[in-house]
Amino acid sequence: LRVANKFLSVEPAMRGWIADAGNYAEPVPIGGVMRSLAVGEVLESRTPAFAPGDQVTGWFGWQERAVFDAAAVVRRVRETDLPLSLALGVLGINGVTAHLALTGIGRPVAGETVLVSTAAGAVGSAVGQIAKILGCRTVGIAGGPAKVAQCRDEFGYDAAIDYKAPGLSEAIAAACPGGVNVYFDNTAGAISDAVYPQLALRARVVICGTASIPAWEPWPHGPRVERHLLVKRASMQGFVIFDHMNAYEGSVATLAQWVREGRLRYREDILDGIEACPDALAGLYRGENNGKRIIRLA
Amino acid sequence: LRVANKFLSVEPAMRGWIADAGNYAEPVPIGGVMRSLAVGEVLESRTPAFAPGDQVTGWFGWQERAVFDAAAVVRRVRETDLPLSLALGVLGINGVTAHLALTGIGRPVAGETVLVSTAAGAVGSAVGQIAKILGCRTVGIAGGPAKVAQCRDEFGYDAAIDYKAPGLSEAIAAACPGGVNVYFDNTAGAISDAVYPQLALRARVVICGTASIPAWEPWPHGPRVERHLLVKRASMQGFVIFDHMNAYEGSVATLAQWVREGRLRYREDILDGIEACPDALAGLYRGENNGKRIIRLA
Numbered sequence: 316l317r318v319a320n321k322f323l324s325v326e327p328a329m330r331g332w333i334a335d336a337g338n339y340a341e342p343v344p345i346g347g348v349m350r351s352l353a354v355g356e357v358l359e360s361r362t363p364a365f366a367p368g369d370q371v372t373g374w375f376g377w378q379e380r381a382v383f384d385a386a387a388v389v390r391r392v393r394e395t396d397l398p399l400s401l402a403l404g405v406l407g408i409n410g411v412t413a414h415l416a417l418t419g420i421g422r423p424v425a426g427e428t429v430l431v432s433t434a435a436g437a438v439g440s441a442v443g444q445i446a447k448i449l450g451c452r453t454v455g456i457a458g459g460p461a462k463v464a465q466c467r468d469e470f471g472y473d474a475a476i477d478y479k480a481p482g483l484s485e486a487i488a489a490a491c492p493g494g495v496n497v498y499f500d501n502t503a504g505a506i507s508d509a510v511y512p513q514l515a516l517r518a519r520v521v522i523c524g525t526a527s528i529p530a531w532e533p534w535p536h537g538p539r540v541e542r543h544l545l546v547k548r549a550s551m552q553g554f555v556i557f558d559h560m561n562a563y564e565g566s567v568a569t570l571a572q573w574v575r576e577g578r579l580r581y582r583e584d585i586l587d588g589i590e591a592c593p594d595a596l597a598g599l600y601r602g603e604n605n606g607k608r609i610i611r612l613a
Numbered sequence: 614l615r616v617a618n619k620f621l622s623v624e625p626a627m628r629g630w631i632a633d634a635g636n637y638a639e640p641v642p643i644g645g646v647m648r649s650l651a652v653g654e655v656l657e658s659r660t661p662a663f664a665p666g667d668q669v670t671g672w673f674g675w676q677e678r679a680v681f682d683a684a685a686v687v688r689r690v691r692e693t694d695l696p697l698s699l700a701l702g703v704l705g706i707n708g709v710t711a712h713l714a715l716t717g718i719g720r721p722v723a724g725e726t727v728l729v730s731t732a733a734g735a736v737g738s739a740v741g742q743i744a745k746i747l748g749c750r751t752v753g754i755a756g757g758p759a760k761v762a763q764c765r766d767e768f769g770y771d772a773a774i775d776y777k778a779p780g781l782s783e784a785i786a787a788a789c790p791g792g793v794n795v796y797f798d799n800t801a802g803a804i805s806d807a808v809y810p811q812l813a814l815r816a817r818v819v820i821c822g823t824a825s826i827p828a829w830e831p832w833p834h835g836p837r838v839e840r841h842l843l844v845k846r847a848s849m850q851g852f853v854i855f856d857h858m859n860a861y862e863g864s865v866a867t868l869a870q871w872v873r874e875g876r877l878r879y880r881e882d883i884l885d886g887i888e889a890c891p892d893a894l895a896g897l898y899r900g901e902n903n904g905k906r907i908i909r910l911a
Contacts, residue, residue: 503839522842536834540849541801544820550850553842 316365317382320355320375322585323610324403325595327501327526334530340557348376349592354392354402355381370395372402377592379612390564394571404437404607405574405581408556411566412523413441416554417499418449420521425450427496428515430487431472432506433526435462435582437607440470441570442499444579447471451497454490456483456506458602465605469580483509494518502527504537511543520551529600582606588613614663615680618653618673620883621908622701623893625799625824632828638855646674647890652690652700653679668693670700675890677910688862692869702735702905703872703879706854709864710821711739714852715797716747718819723748725794726813728785729770730804731824733760733880735905738768739868740797742877745769749795752788754781754804756900763903767878781807792816800825802835809841818849827898880904886911 332343332350343350353375357365362385365371373388375381392402404410423429429446433439434455443453443466455466455475466475474490476483487495487509494515500507504527514520528535543549556563573579584606586595595608630641630648641648651673655663660683663669671686673679690700702708721727727744731737732753741751741764753764753773764773772788774781785793785807792813798805802825812818826833841847854861871877882904884893893906 500839503837507839522839525839525843528837528840531840534836537837538832539801539826539835540838541798541805541820541823541851542826542829543851544849545823545851545853548851548853548856550848551838551842552848553839553844553846555843555846558846 316357316362316371316385316388317359317380318353318355318371318375319358320353320379320381320612322354322400322403323377323589323592323612324352324408325592325599325608325610326351326408327524327599329596330529330600348378350374351377352389352403352408353377353381354399354407365391370399370402372407377589377610379589389560390567394567397571397574400583400585400609400611401574401581403609404583405441405579406567406570409437409607410441410570410579410581411559411563412554412556413438414445414566414570415556415559415562416521416523417442417445417497419559420552420554421446421497421499421519423449423451423497426452428452428454428491428493429497429499430454430456430491430495430510431499431501432456432510433501433524434466434472434475435470435605436501437581438523439499439501440466440582440606441579443470443472445573446497446499448573448578454487454495456487462605465582469582478506484513487513497521499523501525504528504535508538511538511540514543514547514549516547516549518547518549520549522551522553526600584608585611587611614655614660614669614683614686615657615678616651616653616669616673617656618651618677618679618910620652620698620701621675621887621890621910622650622706623890623897623906623908624649624706625822625897627894628827628898646676648672649675650687650701650706651675651679652697652705663689668697668700670705675887675908677887687858688865692865695869695872698881698883698907698909699872699879701907702881703739703877704865704868707735707905708739708868708877708879709857709861710852710854711736712743712864712868713854713857713860714819714821715740715743715795717857718850718852719744719795719797719817721747721749721795724750726750726752726789726791727795727797728752728754728789728793728808729797729799730754730808731799731822732764732770732773733768733903734799735879736821737797737799738764738880738904739877741768741770743871744795744797745771746871746876752785752793754785760903763880767880776804782811785811795819797821799823802826802833806835809836809838812841812845812847814845814847816845816847818847820849820851824898882906883909885909
């Protein structure tokens with residue numbers, strides 16, 4: 316397949332892929348093409364499964380034109396009534412991660428309180444809205460007044476907390492008077508340390524990312540979690556989307572229907588040109604982005 | 614019911630029950646009777662469910678004679694062919710905890726490696742043997758050469774490691790070349806910190822106790838666990854036996870059969886007289902006991 320990439324994804328996980336340390340994916344070698352999901356149009360195909368003009372998303376890398384085996388394709392984009400770029404966000408790895416990790420590990424029950432860190436982010440904003448669709452009370456944690464307002468006004472959180480303001484623990488306690496039934500975590504670090512003591516009995520913690528920790532060398536320390544898990548009979552579990560690709564297509568269909576119905580909103584942060592890629596990733600860790608960060612190619 | 618207690622239990626969990634801090638059970642008030650499982654003989658009964666001479670185990674407290682409502686009885690002891698004291702150990706809360714936590718949270722599969730901290734202890738020794746019965750490779754961690762030898766010779770561990778010797782991480786790596794599929798933890802602390810980096814993909818960590826941590830004020834810190842859980846798609850979950858009393862009777866029947874068949878061995882550490890109780894508990898945290906610590910009453 317030869318594909319003209321239209322949009323490239325920028326993911327926090329990429330920070331780990333270019334580190335010289337064990338990870339859930341092979342490191343990207345120095346001088347290699349950055350592993351990345353992209354969405355584009357087939358220019359040429361030597362497999363009958365695809366034809367020129369097809370819109371496909373897959374592991375096409377940070378490049379303008381890509382030639383690869385059909386195995387790199389994650390899926391054909393069927394939601395032609397919706398913007399193509401959504402295949403990298405709410406209808407892509409972010410939305411599917413939010414959906415499958417929340418339902419598979421978080422297992423929220425209507426009426427429970429779901430707390431989301433990076434609540435205005437690409438994954439978190441979908442988590443909050445899906446939890447709301449499932450009948451939960453939703454509380455978001457985000458950085459700064461603008462994102463907090465966005466959580467409430469745009470993503471429908473019942474309450475939103477600014478982790479940069481003083482009194483994080485007290486704010487969580489006030490927003491979650493019955494404790495936290497599901498904590499969907501994308502940050503680790505000080506935010507999680509404020510959440511763990513407030514887990515409800517039999518709480519479920521979804522470990523989906525560690526965005527507040529820029530490097531794991533030296534390995535950061537924090538308050539031990541074992542006692543919380545024991546006393547609360549709580550569980551923590553890590554989620555990596557690559558394990559769940561067989562559920563991807565069904566999840567996208569569900570998410571797309573919610574988008575069409577106006578029940579699942581999204582925010583994109585689009586930068587232009589392949590030159591923007593490296594700093595777009597660094598900027599994620601500076602908290603600069605507002606929504607799913609995507610590179611648009613001409 | 615009026616009961617003459619024959620044996621009283623001494624549990625690491627009691628340390629938490631007398632602390633002025635949140636726990637999974639109400640604190641024992643100053644001047645109150647220490648909450649404790651005991652086994653004894655009914656002297657007098659005002660309920661038709663029990664008659665004088667019946668052997669019963671339940672929450673009779675650290676006392677020689679106890680008068681209580683029948684609701685305090687956990688079960689009638691039916692294994693009259695086996696020693697009565699086993700109702701407080703391998704056929705009591707320790708054995709049932711080992712059995713239900715290992716199978717319910719650890720979910721070991723034949724051929725997997727199960728690593729147990731406090732491997733020679735009342736819970737740990739049962740975990741190791743049950744995992745072996747289920748077809749797993751078992752590795753025990755214990756303190757000192759005598760307990761390590763006991764793990765191998767008495768409890769059938771495939772390998773045993775002395776955490777007091779230097780090179781704990783290296784010893785775990787050597788004993789678990791394919792990583793740790795199930796970590797059954799009773800300690801937290803430095804032992805767990807050496808285990809977490811060696812979890813296998815999709816490992817399950819059973820949080821059953823935190824015996825290496827004498828106090829949680831000030832709250833102890835350690836290396837963060839989130840990254841391990843994410844990269845390995847691993848899970849950690851706390852287990853408290855009180856949530857599983859409906860499965861207790863069936864578990865005891867299974868365990869008793871294994872004891873009769875000689876497949877499940879136990880070690881008791883019996884002290885005499887009710888005066889021995891307080892220091893018997895303190896001694897658990899000094900690592901003095903050799904087997905399930907029990908107080909025998911005249």
